Amino acid sequence: AQSVTQLDSQVPVFEEAPVELRCNYSSSVSVYLFWYVQYPNQGLQLLLKYLSGSTLVESINGFEAEFNKSQTSFHLRKPSVHISDTAEYFCAVSEDNAGNMLTFGGGTRLMVKP
Amino acid sequence: ETGVTQSPTHLIKTRGQQVTLRCSSQSGHNTVSWYQQALGQGPQFIFQYYREEENGRGNFPPRFSGLQFPNYSSELNVNALELDDSALYLCASSPELGTEAFFGQGTRLTVV
Numbered sequence: 001a002q003s004v005t006q007l008d009s010q011v012p013v014f015e016e017a018p019v020e021l022r023c024n025y026s027s028s029v030s031v032y033l034f035w036y037v038q039y040p041n042q043g044l045q046l047l048l049k050y051l052s053g054s055t056l057v058e059s060i061n062g063f064e065a066e067f068n069k070s071q072t073s074f075h076l077r078k079p080s081v082h083i084s085d086t087a088e089y090f091c092a093v094s095e096d097n098a099g100n101m102l103t104f105g106g107g108t109r110l111m112v113k114p
Numbered sequence: 115e116t117g118v119t120q121s122p123t124h125l126i127k128t129r130g131q132q133v134t135l136r137c138s139s140q141s142g143h144n145t146v147s148w149y150q151q152a153l154g155q156g157p158q159f160i161f162q163y164y165r166e167e168e169n170g171r172g173n174f175p176p177r178f179s180g181l182q183f184p185n186y187s188s189e190l191n192v193n194a195l196e197l198d199d200s201a202l203y204l205c206a207s208s209p210e211l212g213t214e215a216f217f218g219q220g221t222r223l224t225v226v
Contacts, residue, residue, distance in 0.1 A: 004156075036217075043118075043204055043217035044157070090156050099215040100147050100208060101170045104156035 002027040002093050004105035012111045015083055021076040021108045023091030031093040033074040034102065035065055038088040047089070050074065051097050086112045118143075118218035120205050126224045127195050135190045135221045139207030146188040147215065148180060151202040163188060192223075200225045 007022040025031065032051050036044040048059040055067040065076045074091060088109050092102040117140040127133050139146055145164045149157035159172035163182035177193040186207070192199055202222050206215040 006156075041219075043219040044206075045217070046214055049214075092156075100145055100206070101159055101162050101172075102147075102149075102157070102215070103159065104149075106156045107154075 002031060002095075002103045004091050004093055004103055006089075006091055006105035006108045008108050009106065010109045010111065012113060013081055014113050016080050018079050019077065019081050019110065021089050021091075021110065023074045023076065023105060025072050025074065025091070025093050027072075027093060029095060031095055032097050032099070033065075033067060034092040034094065034099050035063070035074070035076050036090045036092060036104075038090065038107075040087075044090065046099070047076075049099065081110070081112045083112050083114060085110060118205060118207050118216050120203075120218040120221050122221060123219070124222045124224075126226060129195055129197060129225055131195050132191065132193045133195060133223060135192075135203050135205075135223070137188045137190070137205030137207070137218060139186050139188070139205070140209075140216070142186075143207035143209050143216075144186050145209075145215075146182055146186065146205060146207045148188070148190045149204040149206065150174075150199075151204060151220070152198075153201070157204055160190070195225045197225050199223065 005024045013019045034049045035047040050067045058064045091105040119138045147162040148160040151157040162170040166182045179191045181189045202220040204220045206217045208215040
């Protein structure tokens, strides 16, 4: 069985400040790790994923996440946030590298203030 | 590569009724998964279909059932609706040997 814990339900931050959204997981088998973003009244969009190789993965819009196997974590970071980053962020794990049959965390609402 | 569409977008049903939600995946996507997202929570995996066969199921009762058709579109059926079934239902599809599952915008089901 797998589980994902997102330690913060809400993270308020001022525009242009750095942010870290925390994610810890547990699993008895090897898993792949994902971050999804959900804007209001929309579905989920893949932000980035870790499948293998370098433990630091980056998205095209400035987010990055680092896989830490010893701490079973996959925290999401951005050095400078924008108002448009305001959304719900979900960490997820899967035994499938395409991200099927995902187990999600409870989500973190990132609120970027001007 | 996007284009997963779900219908209807919103739906109101009465407790005890049955509902069918539909998902149209992009051409060539032969894997489809369904998720239930209750308000304020993360999505929960319901089941997955691959080439018209169910090949994975989450912790949901049998009154949640599904179908995948030869054109790889899919249906989620829920019988004997309960108030707790009120949620956003998300469909996601991926191609053979794909590296990403694409989500639709969901169907908001309200049970009264």
